[in-house]
Amino acid sequence: MLKISVIIPVYNASAFLKKAVESALQFEEVKEILLIEDCSRDDSLKVCQELTLEYSRVQLFQHPDKGNHGAGATRNLGLKKASQEFIAFLDADDYYLPNRFDAEKELFKNEKTEGVFGAIGTEFLTEKGKEKFKEKFNTNTLSTVNYVAEGQKIFEGFFGNGKFLGAFFSLIALTIRKSALERESLQFNEKLRVHQDSDFITKLMYHCHLQTGIIDQPISMRGVHDDNRITSVINYSEDYYNKQMLLAESRYNWAKEQKAMPKEILLNFRLSYLTYKIGLTPTPIKYFNFVWHALQNPKLFKTRYRFLALKKHG
Known part of the structure; x- marks a missing residue:
């Protein structure tokens, strides 16, 4: 038992x-x-x-x-x-x-x-x-x-x-x-x-x-109910992007330490983190870094990440 x-x-x-x-x-x-x-x-x-x-x-x-x-x-x-x-x-x-x-x-x-x-x-x-x-x-x-x-x-x-x-x-x-x-x-x-x-x-x-x-x-x-933590975060708000970025950052930092992590999945986590990071604090160097990585695997980028955070900056 x-x-x-x-x-x-x-x-x-x-x-x-x-x-x-x-x-x-x-x-x-x-x-x-x-x-x-x-x-x-x-x-x-x-x-x-x-x-x-x-x-x-x-x-x-x-x-x-x-x-x-x-x-x-x-x-x-x-x-x-x-x-x-x-x-x-x-x-x-x-x-x-x-x-x-x-x-x-x-x-x-x-x-x-x-x-x-x-x-x-x-x-x-x-x-x-x-x-x-x-x-x-x-x-x-x-x-x-x-x-x-x-x-x-x-x-x-x-x-x-x-x-x-x-x-x-x-x-x-x-x-x-x-x-x-x-x-x-x-x-x-x-x-x-x-x-x-x-x-x-x-x-x-x-x-x-x-x-x-x-x-x-x-x-x-x-x-x-009214007070669920996850439903209290409004989609596409500043708070939403901040919390998504913290999760993406944690996953990416952890994935970098795993010796057997498949390269495409490591890139997946990196793109996710950069998506939210750039969306919250866009700068030319961060934007260039993000686009460069996206171009290395455009299929992955298009299917998984569509500049979600960048949308709110027009």
Whole structure:
């Protein structure tokens, strides 16, 4: 039987937290639920304390200074505290469905498999949240990938020039061997207040042998409401470009350090970073540098990056 630690970062989520926790408690495989409270301004800490009293598998932790450190640092603290062989993630405003670990029970019998991920659904908890979500992500409520894949085919499918695997997958649909994270010293970039999950998943796809699980139906549900971090960033605003640039910069700096990184994917990350960097602070030398790299591989440039940030400068 799988033995799983579920890590839940908690920040201003008192209205949703109990449902999230109880959705994880339904599984015998979940041996501990780690609530990492990040200095909430609502009653989340009180709800956490009540849940630890009600359920023996629920544990509560805070940062040593009891301050607010962001989702990256909060999840990293959860990784340090996790004691089980497998780790799963859940946000405090999301929840698991009954099929959450069905694929994992079979796929993890293969010791080569280090991580499994599936599809997530979307539940709109408020009308304003629904409007903001659809404006940002269109009307698709099932987030999944296009085909079954494993190993390096997953990384190449997201960032290479071949068959496109899909848009993304979510942490709340991922189960990973703790030993794989420890082997590669993988953790969240604490400098990223937004997109630290996308940054972490990128590194995970490269370093670990992942495999698709259930991709034709959701195994977890994402709750969308007025205060979601990701929907609060308005497309094509200065804030949007800044946050996209920080993610692109983190990916590119990491990719440069990987000796076996395919050249076309390294260029992909570089173009992404320069797109946002130039768009935010255009200068002749940066523009020349960007165009020079684009000309080295025009097909990649046209299909992946279309001067997204430069558009706002006319």
